[in-house]
Amino acid sequence: MQEVTEKKEFTPNIVAFCCNWCSYAGADLAGSSRLTYPANVKIIRVPCSCRVNPMFVLKAFQQGADGVILCGCHPGDCYYVTGNYYTRRRMSLLYSFLNYMGIEKERTRVEWVSAAEGARFSAVMNDFVKQVTELGENRRLTDLRVKEGE
Amino acid sequence: MIEETLIPKVGVVTDIRKDTPDVKTFRVVGTDGKKLFEHMPGQCAMVSVPGVGECMFSITSSPTNQEFMEFSIKKCGCVTEVLHAMEVGQQITVRGPYGRNFPVEEDFKGKDLLFIAGGIGLAPLRSVINYVRHYRENYGKVVIVYGARSADDLVDFEEIKTEWKNEPNFEVYLTIDRPQEGWDDHVGFVPSYVKELGLDSNMTAVLCGPPIMIKFTLQGLLELGFEKSRVYTTLELRMKCGVGKCGRCNVGDKFVCKDGPVFRMDQLDELPDEY
Amino acid sequence: MLKIAKERLNELYGKIAQTQGLFIPVKKAGEVNYAIWGEGKEVSLETLKTVKSPKNMFFPQTENMMKFKTEGKNIDIIDMRDEKRPYVLFGVKACDYKAIEVLDKVFLADPVDTFYKARREATTIVTLACSRPEESCFCSVFGIDATAPAGDVTVWLDNENLYWQSNTEKGEALTAAVKELFTDGGEAEVEAQKAATKEILQKLPFAALDLSRFKPENLNELFDDPAWEELSEACLGCGTCTFVCPTCQCFDIRDFKTNDGILRYRCWDSCMYSDFTLMAHGNSRTTQMQRYRQRFMHKLVYYPSQNDGLYSCVGCGRCVNKCPQHLNIVKVIKTLGGKNDD
Amino acid sequence: MREVELKMKERAAELLQSGEVARVIGWKKGEFYFDPTPAVFESADELDGFVYNGFCGANLSKYLIQQSKKEGKTAIFLKPCDSFSFNQLVKEHRIKREDIYVIAIECQGKLDVEKLKEKGVSAVTEVEENGGEVVVSSLYGTVTLAKDEVLLSKCETCKSKVHQVKDEEIVFNEMQAGKKDRFEMVEKLEAMTEAERFAFWKEQLSKCIRCNACRNVCPACSCIKCVFDNPASGVAAKANDSEFEEQMFHIIRAFHVAGRCTDCGECSRVCPQNIPLHLLNRKFIKDIDTLYGEYQAGETADGKTPLTSYTESDAEPNDVMNGEAK
Structure with missing residues (x-):
């Protein structure tokens, strides 16, 4: 597989898993406050950041995501009290492991965004999109069969 | 004669009849409106919904029906579930006919x-x-x-x-x-x-x-x-190819898809008890 | 007979690869498997047993068959096969060659598997005689001569040279294309090697396995033998034996959704897996014992019963080497093969 | 080892004869000296083929899931490393401690027949261990080799020679843990660039034939139905040599056993393509040790695992990724 050096006009596909109670509400607030974030961020609402099985992250990459970001309530503020503490451990290990497999660490991120942080949501997404755009297309953890014929 | 063993033909579902709460009968013709292929009573066909799977069903209609084929299908797994949710006009894929038929032209002739x-x-x-x-x-x-x-x-x-x-x-x-x-x-x-x-x-x-x-x-x-x-x-067992190659529908040394599905009881007696 | 010095083999590979794809045992990350040859690849003809058998060339582990494009209620079927360019499969051992014959009887039997056939026809097979059989080898039990395999071309290898003999029309065509690299001779060396190897073959520990009970007429008796329970007890139900086996031919057909239609592919499957015979309303083989029995009954009884007594084991010994818990067909043959009830 | 084997056989016979246990899980002789097979013995007469030698590398504990459900007590021979798996199985309620009689046995490190073959030794008829050396008899003569060079890779880095659980013990000689640091290779990989690591794993995983041996032998992989076998999961694909599926299978498997993997090394031992799968699990072990404190799965049969617990001051994922977390 060739590493892509050309990056012109590359718009990454970003999947953002957002917890229903904080980050999704944060995204809502960003919208109603007319703060923008790139349209190529596809939000998947989950009941709690803890709902995100590592399989979901891999599936997102398989289906063509160039970056995956997971957002939840700030630690201590989880709607289900402790859910995001587990998420924190899980995602630390998973992302570290993906990097160990050679997957660029810039492709994955965890951010805590509360319902009141519409501005932060927008800033985080803009920053992550920028980061992944600079990195280029995901070639290392993707299913070529999915992209066939594109 | 089958030219392409594993590549199916496209069929159109022209009628769906609800027989019982969990059985529907599907009428299928080719895209040209004609019957997809000829068969004999007891033979089967592989029907598939692309993306869901392919399953073996017996052809319910009589070979003497020159216009279409029918499959009576009970809802019990993923493919059948999708088939049951289907509307008239939907295309599916069909390949066959497979297996040996009932000996309607031989042993059955002249019999009660x-x-x-x-x-x-x-x-x-x-x-x-x-x-x-x-x-x-x-x-x-x-x-x-x-x-x-x-x-x-x-x-x-x-x-x-x-x-x-x-x-x-x-x-x-x-x-x-x-x-x-x-x-x-x-x-x-x-x-x-x-x-x-x-x-x-x-x-x-x-x-x-x-x-x-x-x-x-x-x-x-x-x-x-x-x-x-x-x-x-x-008989009926799990099948993938329909032509005795994928290796799963055998009972002893007989493949249900190829040597069956029609068996005589005395033939079954000779086979190991695995069906 | 023709010969070429060992150190010039790369020239031979290069020559073949100019016009055809060349599949040859190549070492990658420590393991030797058949792979397409290219400059700089570490060819290892000396390796007696590649991990995967060359069946992969005709019956790939995963093979895309067709694509379905759907629009509304309509389906379009797209045949994904392209014209097969000619291939040379180089270095096939006698057992693996025999295994291809076993597979032919399945895939080329009516109705022909056109995917397999296209690959088979496009390939010229160069077999390589064995000179250092291992303790796990038992091809002679199945009447295979490891010193003189069939194939389009047969080659022998010793410390200095590779000796070349073509056997078929396809082989002649390949010979003509590479002949300039060879000189005549080598009969004496080949004969000497054959004699030496045959001596070793006779001494191998499994040389005298008794298959006499594996006959179609004993099918039910073998099927009901209580020994299966104990034989299969340690079986993990992994598919290692089936995937390294040169004659295992079971496959699955599955669909995969891509951004550009639905891909239907076939891939190796294993009768050792619990979902192999799973249906919506039940499973005909629910225990590992039944699945284990199926595998060996298929190789030693069912297949021969449908193919004039030809066993679907070629004694390559891969399962002997690779089973994580050291279960293998040899144990089955020893336990059930020679036991005579009369 | 001979005296250990004799004693084991003797105890197995006693336990079976007295009816104290209904079955004994051990090893029986294979076709060669180097391929003993795990076996269940249900009566003293069956013990003829009983064997315990330098090639009994298999971890027997997983067989308990099936066997201990049967009527009567099950006795099992456990090497120190296998005893970790045993505890882990008890902890996960796959087996019940009271159904099993554990006989802790001596292990001086197990040998790898493939490494012997690499040294040019084939047709092995017997192997005698003599301190740091092994004397290998084969059809082609006798050779003496340094034991360290022919150990199974899992034994080179043996983490402990202390049995974590036992009802009785058959140990005659002192045992020593492995000489190599088990995280050495993990560290080496960590020190590489992303691209180098990717190339390393791509080459290794491209050998994978998806035979599932690693999964099926793994005592931590004890799900009744694996997600990769469940058609409803959407990932039960078998496109065995698709690059992504290889990655997916091994990542998910490694993650699923993270915090539960005892590092018994069976996955690497059984891999027909010799993929160093233990390096995947060890990364998790190392990360858990560094981030959440030293943890050894299977040390005890109770308590929480790192992934089912947390502290409020745990490291932030982004810091972990940037190497800022301790």
């Missing part, structure tokens, strides 16, 4: 025939029964014993009532497992009904239904004096 079916087990037999009706002069008396859980679960009830029952030299016995309002026919399980009827053991019998029904009905037939070499059934 007994058909015993339970539930969806009527599907493969319907093809034979209608074939026999079409070439009525070639066969003797026909007796049909058909049972289901309830009157609502009888597949093709309309055809049975309006056509089969009026056919000359045809005897049709229906039964349901439990009494039901509005049902004035027989109530009881198929195996015991078969024994009660005291059927003539010189008939050639064809059995199809759930394994437990086959087991006890066969016992009953043997008690009545039927010979295993004149009792036929049709």
